[in-house]
Amino acid sequence: MVFGAESDKELGTEILRKIFEEKIHLINKELQLDIQLDAGVRNKSWYRLQTKIAIDNSIDINEQVDKFAKSFIRFRKLIEAEINEL
Numbered sequence: 001m002v003f004g005a006e007s008d009k010e011l012g013t014e015i016l017r018k019i020f021e022e023k024i025h026l027i028n029k030e031l032q033l034d035i036q037l038d039a040g041v042r043n044k045s046w047y048r049l050q051t052k053i054a055i056d057n058s059i060d061i062n063e064q065v066d067k068f069a070k071s072f073i074r075f076r077k078l079i080e081a082e083i084n085e086l
Contacts, residue, residue, distance in 0.1 A: 001064075003072045004035070004050025005079050013047040019082045020049060027078050031071055049079070 007013050019027075020037040028035055033051045040046030053068055055061070 001053045001055065001068050002050055003068070003075060004048045005075075006046065006048030006050070008040070008043065008046040010045075013045065015083060015086065016047045016049050018086070019079065023082055024049070027075070027082075030078060031074055033071065033075075035075075051075075 005016060007016060016037060024035055024037070031051075033053070035049055035051045038048055038050060040048075053064075053071070055064060
């Protein structure tokens, strides 16, 4: 499972880079995830902050989906808060 924030617009990519450089360690700690900043494969001007969460077949899928959804909602709120501070 993957979630993140992405942009191919100059202002959006600047914001994502700034969040990554200045705040990603706090966001990663808060979410207990490893969020990375990746450039697009086909278009290097496209950037995304993203994380991948592996599905664990030994854990109930409903629990995993619930945890994934909660992590995504918290990620979104943290990113929105960082954008609003700019």
